[in-house]
Amino acid sequence: MIQVPTLAVTGSTGALGGRVARNLAASGIGQRLLARTPGRAPELPGAIAVPFSYADRAAATAALVGVQTLFMVSAAEAADRLDQHRAFVDAAVEAGVRQLVYTSFLGAAPDCTFTLGRDHFATEQHIRDTGIDFTFLRDNFYLDFIPDLVGADGVIRGPAGDGRVSAVSRDDIGRVAAAVLAEPDAHRGATYDLTGPEAITLGEAAELITRHSGRTVSFHHETIDEAYASRRRWPAPEWQYDAWVSTYTAIAAGELAEVTDDVERLTGRAPIGLAELLDSIG
Ligand SMILES: NC(=O)c1ccc[n+]([C@@H]2O[C@H](COP(=O)([O-])OP(=O)(O)OC[C@H]3O[C@@H](n4cnc5c(N)ncnc54)[C@H](OP(=O)(O)O)[C@@H]3O)[C@@H](O)[C@H]2O)c1
Structure with a gap:
């Protein structure tokens, strides 16, 4: 009889879930890859792809x-x-899943500055309310995403001021998630704050990118009004502008500056910082 894996992984067609799925496969752990388009799920030893979507509860x-x-x-x-x-x-609870490992956001709270962090908190709260066992991985902004903040004119623009951010790489989050999923009982009820090794300002990020790329990159602090105005050239719903601008105001508010040792404790490896990430992407 074929044994269907009792570990399920979402997001394997994407950057983070793909890393998690590959790490698990490399450790010889079987998994069910839940995918909206199963044909796009990675082909990995011990993995089977199963169709689903978050919105379709049945x-x-x-x-x-x-x-x-x-x-x-x-x-x-x-x-x-x-x-x-x-x-x-709710579907997970109905299906009898024992433990849910959810990728939340650092400092998730009903009133945190980053507007999407409030949705992460509400999701955490819903998970708590169902009574299912959980582990929350509260990721800071992706380190991988910092170089993408640079505009075509070589300027990082936003109302972040001198605020600091301890961004964390997807590689490090992917290693943490695989470690947790390999031994879920040991992490039941835990909330981990996943950060990089240091908290840097966007001005310091611009300097590092300049040094690594040879291209002059700078940081320009915008007022909140300027930030909305400069983003309105891309058509988007209002909540999306709020999310984009609050990415920077959350940094300015100091809400994303905490540095923890959770990545190292869980993986045995110190997380990488921006210089190492830039080295790795060449
Ligand atoms: N901390 C941060 O800085 C940061 C930055 C950006 C995003 N995020 C969040 O972290 C998540 C994972 O990041 P990532 O870099 O791996 O993103 P990604 O490369 O865009 O991958 C997202 C994955 O989630 C799946 N997915 C998205 N919406 C879904 C839905 N409604 N139902 C089922 N599957 C869905 C996608 O499946 P399909 O292939 O079917 O689309 C894909 O596999 C993102 O989805 C986003 O919520 C965090």
């Missing part, structure tokens, strides 16, 4: 029957993302 419940541990990446940004998260959590 399909998600069917995909999760027999699953004990579930890795849930947060969904793509959307007006109804929180509803999708709640529907998927």
